[in-house]
Amino acid sequence: MNQMTINHYLTEIKQQSSSIDSELCSLIEMISNSCKIISYLVSRGKISGILDNVNSKNFHGEVQKKLDVMANQILLETNEQLECLAGIASEEMENVYLIPNHYSKGKYLLLFDPLDGSSNINTNSSIGTIFSILSIPHSSSKMLGNAMLTTEKDFLQSGDNQVAAGYAIYGPQSQFVFTVGTGIVIFTLDREVDSWIMTHNEIIIPEDTQEFSINTSNMRHWDDKISSYIRNCIAGETGPFRKNYNMRWIASMVADVHRILMRGGIFLYPWDKRNPNEPGKLRLMYEANPISFIIEQAGENQ
Ligand code: P6P
Numbered sequence: 001m002n003q004m005t006i007n008h009y010l011t012e013i014k015q016q017s018s019s020i021d022s023e024l025c026s027l028i029e030m031i032s033n034s035c036k037i038i039s040y041l042v043s044r045g046k047i048s049g050i051l052d053n054v055n056s057k058n059f060h061g062e063v064q065k066k067l068d069v070m071a072n073q074i075l076l077e078t079n080e081q082l083e084c085l086a087g088i089a090s091e092e093m094e095n096v097y098l099i100p101n102h103y104s105k106g107k108y109l110l111l112f113d114p115l116d117g118s119s120n121i122n123t124n125s126s127i128g129t130i131f132s133i134l135s136i137p138h139s140s141s142k143m144l145g146n147a148m149l150t151t152e153k154d155f156l157q158s159g160d161n162q163v164a165a166g167y168a169i170y171g172p173q174s175q176f177v178f179t180v181g182t183g184i185v186i187f188t189l190d191r192e193v194d195s196w197i198m199t200h201n202e203i204i205i206p207e208d209t210q211e212f213s214i215n216t217s218n219m220r221h222w223d224d225k226i227s228s229y230i231r232n233c234i235a236g237e238t239g240p241f242r243k244n245y246n247m248r249w250i251a252s253m254v255a256d257v258h259r260i261l262m263r264g265g266i267f268l269y270p271w272d273k274r275n276p277n278e279p280g281k282l283r284l285m286y287e288a289n290p291i292s293f294i295i296e297q298a299g300e301n302q
Contacts (some may be wrong), residue, residue, distance in 0.1 A: 005198075006032050009198060027082055030082050071114035075114050105150075113130040117254060165291075166290065182297075183201070184261070213247070213268065221272035234247075253267070261294070261298055
């Protein structure tokens with residue numbers, strides 16, 4: 001495959017689709033640059049002293065690592081200067097981040113989980129950055145001078161409204177995976193040239209699989225339908241599915257989902273009885289929506 005860069009790919013896609021503008025292309029490219037910096041930080045691990053916990057928790061009550069905080073800051077600082085954003089929302093921050101007034105505003109909203117699976121950082125397991133891009137709703141963008149006044153409400157949109165989504169996975173290779181609604185592309189970081197190079201395009205998830213991905217230690221808490229389905233998988237060829245299955249659970253959604261993208265499977269993080277009134281563990285805006293867009297696009301012949 002020739003050495004296609006993200007910029008080259010986006011230039012081609014922009015020519016093919018009027019809904020993809022230069023601002024969106026610049027934003028995706030800048031996110032990939034942020035993820036390149038995070039990849040280098042992750043790869044240095046303890047050497048750079050960033051694997052320690054900071055003495056703070058995010059507003060989900062999760063312990064934060066120095067790397068969580070740094071990844072969040074890198075994504076904010078590199079993308080806010082693009083002047084195509086109306087606002088940013090991060091899983092690591094309680095409130096939406098309004099672009100400082102010394103930057104011009106744009107129509108896009110950027111949402112991200114800066115470091116998904118970060119509890120795995122000290123075990124050298126694959127972790128990742130997940131992002132989602134929306135447009136500010138016309139109905140609610142309020143002009144105050146030339147600064148578009150963005151509120152939290154503007155971010156609370158259906159996942160169907162996403163204009164782009166993707167993730168970076170920091171594993172044996174660092175890869176940047178995204179869609180703008182015209183299929184999935186995967187770029188691999190070539191450290192020799194310090195650039196993301198296209199290594200896979202038009203990804204379709206294999207129809208057949210023998211792997212399921214769920215944290216089976218929570219089985220006693222699931223509802224009966226999920227328990228029954230997983231028990232049938234575990235029963236293998238002696239059970240109703242008449243087939244043996246493997247279970248994989250890395251506890252880093254990006255890594256489990258990337259495996260499914262590559263060789264098929266099912267990922268489940270079901271509701272359970274421990275906190276019946278709580279929403280599920282995965283965050284809708286920062287994890288479920290962007291990953292769903294990727295999986296939906298990877299299931300369709302373009
Ligand atoms: P558990 C990471 O914290 C995460 O949000 C997902 O990346 C991952 O799939 C899940 O939580 C792991 O949860 O309960 O198995 O540790």
